Amino acid sequence: MPVARVVVPVPQQDSDPSEVAVSWQGLSEAGHEVVFATPDGKQARCDELMVTGVGLDPWGWIPGLRRLVAVGRVLRADAAARAAHSALLESPEWRAPERWDQVALGEFDGMLLPGGHRARGMREYLESPVLQGLVATAFQRDLPVAAICHGTLLAARSINPDTGRSVLHGRLTTALTWQLEHTAWQVARWTRFWDRDYYRTYLEGPDQPDGYMSVQQEVTRALATHADFLDAPPDDATKRSGRTRDTAEDDRPAFIVQDGNYLSARWPGDVHTFTRRFAHLVTPHRKTP
Template sequence: MILILLPSADYDPTESSVPWQAMRNAGIEVCFATPEGLPAYADPRLVSMGFGPLNPMLMTRKADLHSYAQMIESQAFRQPLAYADVDPAQFDGLLIPGGHAKGMRSLLESGTARHIALQFFKAQKPVAAVCHGVLLLARTLDPDTGHSVLFGRKVTALLATTMELPAWLITAVWLGRYYRTYGQTVEAEVTAALSRKSDFVRGPRIAKRDSAEAPELGFTVRDGQLLTARWPGDCHRFAAEWVAILRAPARQIE
C-alpha cells in the first residue's frame, strides 16, 4: 500500500490525482493522510475558480480535473488517516504532491509529516515528490547526519525563474502573494539542502506540459528510490515512472 500525504487544503489537483489514477489503474492500493484525519480538498482556484484570461496557461487541464473528481469520490480519500496515526512500516512507498496556496503550509511545516518522510528514507522505501512537495523533504533532517534527507541526492522541484516567479508576477496585481508560499523560492530552499548546487537539475530550458498521450514531454529526476518532478506539467511522466518503481521486483538503492 502507498501513502499519499495531503495538507489540510490547497494542494494541486493534478499533482495528487494523476499519480493516484496511475496507481489505481495498476492495481496499487493507496491510503491518504491529512493533518487531522479529515478529507482534504485541492486548491479551489485550480479546481473551479480559475484565472480568467490566464486559464490556458495556469488552470488545471480538464482531463486532470476528471481524475481529481474520481479521486475525491474514492473511499480511501474519504477516510484518511491523521498524520499522528501513520505507521510508515505499514506502507511500501510515500508520495507527496505540491501546491502553493496557504493551506499547503499545514503539510510543509508539519514536524509529524517530516518524521513520516524520514522513516521512509531510513527504510529505503520509494519516495516521490513534486513541486512544493519536495520542500517537505528538503526540510526533513536525518538526525544521524544533521543533513536533509536530500543531501547527496540529485533532485528537481518547482523552478524559480521560469515557473514560480513569472506566475507570481503576472497574477500579483489581483492575487497578491498567491504564488509565493514563502519569501524564499522553492528552488532556492531545496538547493540549499543539497550537497552541491549542481545536484538540483532544472531540466529543459523550455518546459512543455505533458499529457496521458504524451508523457515524454514531462521531466523527472530519479535518484535510486527517490523520484522528483517540477510542476503539474510533469505529472503524467511522473506518475508512469512512479508506478514503474513500485512494480520493480527488487527495490534497492542504486
C-alpha cells in the first residue's frame, strides 16, 4: 500500500515536545512517513522545560535545588510523551529535516502544525511568511491539515490569496482556549516568578482587554463568526479542566474538531486522539510516476 507523507514544520526551538513527538510516533506507527522542516534545515530542539519540568518550580532558579521537581511534574509532558520525545531525538527524520523554504507541497499528502508557547522560539514560526504561504497553499489544494494548540494560530494567520481572508474563515475550529492558557500562565507567574510570562507568547497592550492576544481570541477574530470556535461543553470537567490528558487507550479527555480535511485540537492533552484521527484522515494523494 502506498505510504502517505506528512510534512511537519517546527521552529528551531521551543516547540511543544508532546505535540511534536507523539504526533511523529503515532503517524509513524500508522505506517505514514513524517518529514520535519525547520527554518534552516538544521535539527530543532523542543522546549526543554516541557520535557523535564526543571525550572517550573519556585526554587527552579537555585542551582542546588532546581532539579527537585514538584509543580513541574504536573506541567511537563507526561511519561508517554517524554518516552516519545526520547525516541524522536534518535530518529533520522528529526536529525535531517528539510528547510521551510524548500518544502515542495506536491511531494506530500498532508501537513501537521504542532504548537508551543515560549515566545523566544515560537514567534519566528508563527510570524513566518514562508510557513503562512505553505499553509495557505495546502488549504487551497484541500490537502489534509492538522493543527494543535498554537499551530492553529499559524493557520489563522495564513491568508487565502483568492479571498484576502484567513484560511480558517468559514471553518469550524478549536485551538488553545483562553481558559487553559490563562490557567497555565497564572500558575507560572507564581512558580516561575523570575520569568512570569513564560506561558504567554503574546501579551496584551495597555489598551487591550485581558485575553485579547490569547490564541483563542486571535483565532476567533479570523473566523467568519465567533460561533465557529468550538470547545467542549462547560459541564464536561474531564475535557475542560486541564487536569486530565488523553492517552493511547483513553480518548475521553480529548476534544477534536474536524471540518472537511482540516483537523484541530487544543493542547497536549488532546494529542493522542488528534494524531490517531489525522492518521486515518491522511491518505496518499500524490500521483505515482
